[in-house]
Amino acid sequence: MPDLVKKASLYMLLAALLLGTLWRGGYFPEQKWPFALALLAAGAVEIAVTTAVGSARVLRSPAFWSLAAFTLYAVITRAWSVAPADTDRELMLMLGYLATFFVVRSQIVRYGGMALGAVASWFVYTATFTAAWGLASFLWRWGPYAAMLDNVFRAGSTFEYSNALSCFSLMALPVTVALQRRAASPDRSLLTVAVTLQASAVMVSYARFGILMLAALSLYLAFSGWRGGFALSTAFSLAMALPVGVVATMASESGDPFTGLLIIVVILVVVWLVDSYQDAPKFRSALRAVAALSAAGGLAAAVLLANRSERMRAIISIRFSEGFNLSRLLPHRLDTWQGAVDAYRVRPLTGSGLGSFARVFTQYTIAVYTKYAHNLIIQTAVDTGIIGVVLLALFLGYIIVLSVWRLLVASHPLARAFAVSSLIFIVYNMFDWEWYVPALTAWFMVGVACLEAMPGEGLKEGEEGEPETGKSYLTTISVVKKAI
Numbered sequence: 001m002p003d004l005v006k007k008a009s010l011y012m013l014l015a016a017l018l019l020g021t022l023w024r025g026g027y028f029p030e031q032k033w034p035f036a037l038a039l040l041a042a043g044a045v046e047i048a049v050t051t052a053v054g055s056a057r058v059l060r061s062p063a064f065w066s067l068a069a070f071t072l073y074a075v076i077t078r079a080w081s082v083a084p085a086d087t088d089r090e091l092m093l094m095l096g097y098l099a100t101f102f103v104v105r106s107q108i109v110r111y112g113g114m115a116l117g118a119v120a121s122w123f124v125y126t127a128t129f130t131a132a133w134g135l136a137s138f139l140w141r142w143g144p145y146a147a148m149l150d151n152v153f154r155a156g157s158t159f160e161y162s163n164a165l166s167c168f169s170l171m172a173l174p175v176t177v178a179l180q181r182r183a184a185s186p187d188r189s190l191l192t193v194a195v196t197l198q199a200s201a202v203m204v205s206y207a208r209f210g211i212l213m214l215a216a217l218s219l220y221l222a223f224s225g226w227r228g229g230f231a232l233s234t235a236f237s238l239a240m241a242l243p244v245g246v247v248a249t250m251a252s253e254s255g256d257p258f259t260g261l262l263i264i265v266v267i268l269v270v271v272w273l274v275d276s277y278q279d280a281p282k283f284r285s286a287l288r289a290v291a292a293l294s295a296a297g298g299l300a301a302a303v304l305l306a307n308r309s310e311r312m313r314a315i316i317s318i319r320f321s322e323g324f325n326l327s328r329l330l331p332h333r334l335d336t337w338q339g340a341v342d343a344y345r346v347r348p349l350t351g352s353g354l355g356s357f358a359r360v361f362t363q364y365t366i367a368v369y370t371k372y373a374h375n376l377i378i379q380t381a382v383d384t385g386i387i388g389v390v391l392l393a394l395f396l397g398y399i400i401v402l403s404v405w406r407l408l409v410a411s412h413p414l415a416r417a418f419a420v421s422s423l424i425f426i427v428y429n430m431f432d433w434e435w436y437v438p439a440l441t442a443w444f445m446v447g448v449a450c451l452e453a454m455p456g457e458g459l460k461e462g463e464e465g466e467p468e469t470g471k472s473y474l475t476t477i478s479v480v481k482k483a484i
Helices: 008-022 029-053 062-080 084-111 113-139 162-182 187-205 208-224 231-239 241-254 257-276 281-308 310-322 326-344 357-361 376-408 413-428 438-451 478-483
Strands: 146-149 152-155 464-466
Touching (some): 008 029, 062 376, 084 113, 113 146, 113 162, 162 187, 162 208, 187 208, 187 241, 187 257, 208 231, 241 257, 257 281, 281 310, 357 376
Antiparallel strands (some): 146 152
């Protein structure tokens, strides 16, 4: 069978993921159906190819079978759903997520490191474009890609929701850093700029939890590169995101987007130049000092500018002083969770049907402006009862254990990166509702499939990437060109 045919499902899936991300995150009903059908079409092609070539290794996957068990039970809830139309739509998405996982796992089984590199690179491309679009729309205050929320103008990018942009950028950051550390110049310099863009997108989203997670993730990424000599370059690219975020905010608030864009471009050019000359022996020692001074100068300038701007001080106070006041923050979450628990008690064993939460929750909610529980487990309990919660918890629990295992043992750098990415998504969904942004959940399934790489699939450090060609594994931007 020609390679083009065997890779067709991967091309279809990557195109669908890009489309879903750029088309409002696949969030609204008019986007959900086409997005789900596109994922299912990719899965159908992969099933046909897998059947033809006779490979069964992809089915040796606890993640696949635990997710399939939850999906099967979700299908059964259609029989008693209080919102059949919503259940039908959410079932199609669940089947699409299962198809996404199946396609990526099959491609990794078939092509090893080449497939992994292609998927990782496409993830980085998509996230970087989304981050750049988020910054641009934030500067020019383009709705609905950026909007006023909680008295703060916040970037949402193509998702049109700031927390979704924050979560997606955070998920992509460890993957981008992993690719950057293995790339050759000039790919490495471009990936360094991508790191800065993604981190700055988290900042201008002004998602409180996202910025806290960015701080913790930055420390992890910097320290994880200590042995390989990447600590300074990683810290530098992440630190330069702060002046980008501050400049973008001040330019947006003052109505001067062109000046803001010019300054941001200058900062990104500095990031690119510093990284570009790291391989030059004559400049290497000097550039270490330049990188450190540039990062320190950028941070100092950002702090100074923020302190001199009354509106910037107000934003910081609203998000990180008043916003973290437990007397305001905690009661809202507790009231939302309590309303969701009350809704769960209506049908505690079987649930009210997948996707029925919004209809059931309206009878018990105190915060009338939300239709989500802001906790994946509680919302799933309302939809699918204790049976569904147990099945989903088995899937998520396995991913958590596997992710921690990948981080503790000598796993492939991209496997560790996708472990961090998966944990970020799961943790985020304990306090928010990113699971219900279809493009984000589909990318999560991609990450889980890459994370759960089995021995012999070309994912160990130093293994050959594509057995059919004998080419060594590459995780640079050029890997996508080779794969396509």
